[in-house]
Amino acid sequence: AMQPLETFFRNEGYQVTNISYPSTKYDIETLVRDYLHPAVEKAQRKSMQKIHFVTHSMGGILVRYYLKNHPLESLGKVVMIAPPNQGTELAELFADSSWIDTNTGTAKLQLSAQQDSWVNQLGPVNFAVGIIAGNYNSNLLTAWLLPGEDDGVVSVKSTKVQNMQDFMIVNEKHFKLRGNI
Numbered sequence: 577a578m579q580p581l582e583t584f585f586r587n588e589g590y591q592v593t594n595i596s597y598p599s600t601k602y603d604i605e606t607l608v609r610d611y612l613h614p615a616v617e618k619a620q621r622k623s624m625q626k627i628h629f630v631t632h633s634m635g636g637i638l639v640r641y642y643l644k645n646h647p648l649e650s651l652g653k654v655v656m657i658a659p660p661n662q663g664t665e666l667a668e669l670f671a672d673s674s675w676i677d678t679n680t681g682t683a684k685l686q687l688s689a690q691q692d693s694w695v696n697q698l699g700p701v702n703f704a705v706g707i708i709a710g711n712y713n714s715n716l717l718t719a720w721l722l723p724g725e726d727d728g729v730v731s732v733k734s735t736k737v738q739n740m741q742d743f744m745i746v747n748e749k750h751f752k753l754r755g756n757i
Contacts (some may be wrong), residue, residue: 580755581630590628593619599634603682604694606652608642616642626652632754633658633729636707639733640698640737647702654705657753660730661707662738663689665722689734700738709735710748727753 582594597611619627627650629639636659643651651702660667686694710727713719716727725732729750736743746753 577751578630578635578754585630589626591619591623595635597638601682601684603653604634604641605703607683608638608645612638612642613630613646616646616648620648620650624650628652629654631656631659633660633750634687635659636661636700637687637695637730640701643703644698648684651703654694655694655708656735657708658703658710658730658750659707659735659737660687660689660695660725662734663687663693664690664730666718666729667728668694669721701740704741705737705739706742707735707737707740707744709743709745710750711745711752712747712749714749 582592583589587593589657595615597607602610606687616627631654632641634666635657639654639656640659640661643654664687667684668690686709688695705731709725709730709732711725711732713722713726713728715728719726722728722731723733725745727748727750732745
């Protein structure tokens with residue numbers, strides 16, 4: 577899914593690790609432990625350079641959880657594309673359905689927009705992060721279900737997180753954002 581961004585950054589001269597993970601099988605803690613953490617450790621062993629993160633959707637939440645529990649001295653820049661930092665209403669509305677192409681499985685419920693949800697217990701970030709949100713939604717149902725501007729999966733408001741350094745809105749759908757930035 578992140579192939580276009582991987583190609584872009586490789587062409588810009590960056591060493592890139594594109595981390596794939598089975599978002600529909602495990603909870604966020606397991607995904608961080610089994611996929612993100614080993615990849616970051618490997619990247620640290622390979623290079624003394626700063627480690628930057630560019631994420632899409634739930635990937636931003638994995639990075640938030642990772643950095644909360646594993647602060648990096650070598651942390652560079654963090655850019656989150658369409659992250660459900662305050663959850664998404666679709667997580668609980670379609671918890672028992674794969675009708676909407678959000679995450680299915682355990683992690684989906686962790687991304688609930690309820691105030692007491694897992695994602696809303698992460699707290700503010702303690703690292704510099706820029707967020708890119710989308711505001712194009714051609715799906716009448718999700719446009720009606722999501723509050724305010726949204727990208728079809730996450731509302732613009734829900735992408736924001738306390739202590740973010742930068743924020744911008746792009747007129748694009750959730751899944752197209754990762755290839756059209």
